[in-house]
Amino acid sequence: MPRVLSDERRDLVRTIADFCRRECGTKEQRDKLTDDGQEQHNQKLYERMAALGWLGIAVPEEYGGAGQGITDLCLFLQETSYGLAPISGFGTTVIAAAAYEKFGTEEQRRTVLEGVVNGRVEAISMSEPGAGSDVGALACRAERADGGYVINGQKTWCSNAHFADHILLIARTGQGGGKHDGLTQFMVPTGVDGLQIRGIDTMGGKDVNDLYLTDCFLPDSAVVGTPGEGWAQLMAGLNLERMILAALMLGVARRAFDDTLTYVRQREQFGRPIGSFQVLKHRIADMATELACAQLLLDDVCAAIDAEPGRVFAREASMAKLKCTELAKHITLEGMQMMGGYGYATEYGMEALLRSTVVSTVYGGTSEIQREIIGRTYGL
Structure with a gap:
């Protein structure tokens, strides 16, 4: 069915489609880029897209992006998935980046949003072994310590953590009147002490991970948004x-x-x-x-x-x-x-x-x- 697109959007779709045909249009090309289908993300290809300005399509201009809306973002997502481009890190990156843009400090926004434009990957972690659809059942805890928080617990099904720069992690910092109270979002560098990332083998290849946090210290500057209001931030x-x-x-x-x-x-x-x-x-x-x-x-x-x-x-x-x-x-x-x-x-x-x-x-x-x-x- 024909779609009514502006000339600019039609050119964007055509350019992305041409790129995918050239770079990953054959099974041989995709096998080479993905270790015979085991890896879902190729960082070199991803950075080439960054150089073309595509990864920052929805990032505000003040952080180096194009400042476009969700229509343009979804056009990019559709065409790259249609073209089978191995850039699985982009989806979680955009989701996490939007949270930093809305709730993060200026330093957090600059680190993440400018990183997105330049081809860096971000991850987000909510699920736990005992909390999937019921996010309010989260048990991973972040306790106050001198100048920050100490986090202990396990997260699971965290996509792309094994090659991301940071994980936007939701942990429980308190108990309120309801099970959704007392949740806080944290910006966790993937190389921080006390964090272990362990891959989960799936029918889709190497994509998701378990996270084990043992006395993982994060400074107050790692809090994203207002402590205890993580649920409202997630809903947004x-x-x-x-x-x-x-x-x-x-x-x-x-x-x-x-x-x-x-x-x-x-x-x-x-x-x-x-x-x-x-x-x-x-x-x-x-x-x-x-x-x-x-x-x-x-x-x-x-x-x-x-x-x-x-x-x-x-x-x-x-x-x-x-x-x-x-x-x-x-x-x-x-x-x-x-x-x-x-x-x-x-x-x-x-x-x-x-x-x-x-x-x-x-x-x-x-x-x-x-x-x-x-x-x-x-x-x-």
């Missing part, structure tokens, strides 16, 4: 996180659809292309229609957020995240089925796309949590 960033994940997965869904379409046009059985059989033709039609709907939803929510950047679009952002992640999983599964045995072969890449989408309905708030949020906005 949910629009962005959900839109980032929606854009990334919509790009993957588009890629899976196009790869499937190419295959069913070329693959012949019983003397004709398999896409000409009604059973596949109608599935392609349904997938194309759902993609168009998801694109319209994402574009519309982006436009609304850019028009009112201070407003929280809880319902709409959750809808976008739910729709795009569930659709990406569906299309990659359909693609694998339509490609038959070749869908399972690493040579064709559909299995890798499937592995990248399955987890998207879990991280950043599960699909069940998104449905719960949407339902609550209707007073249910």
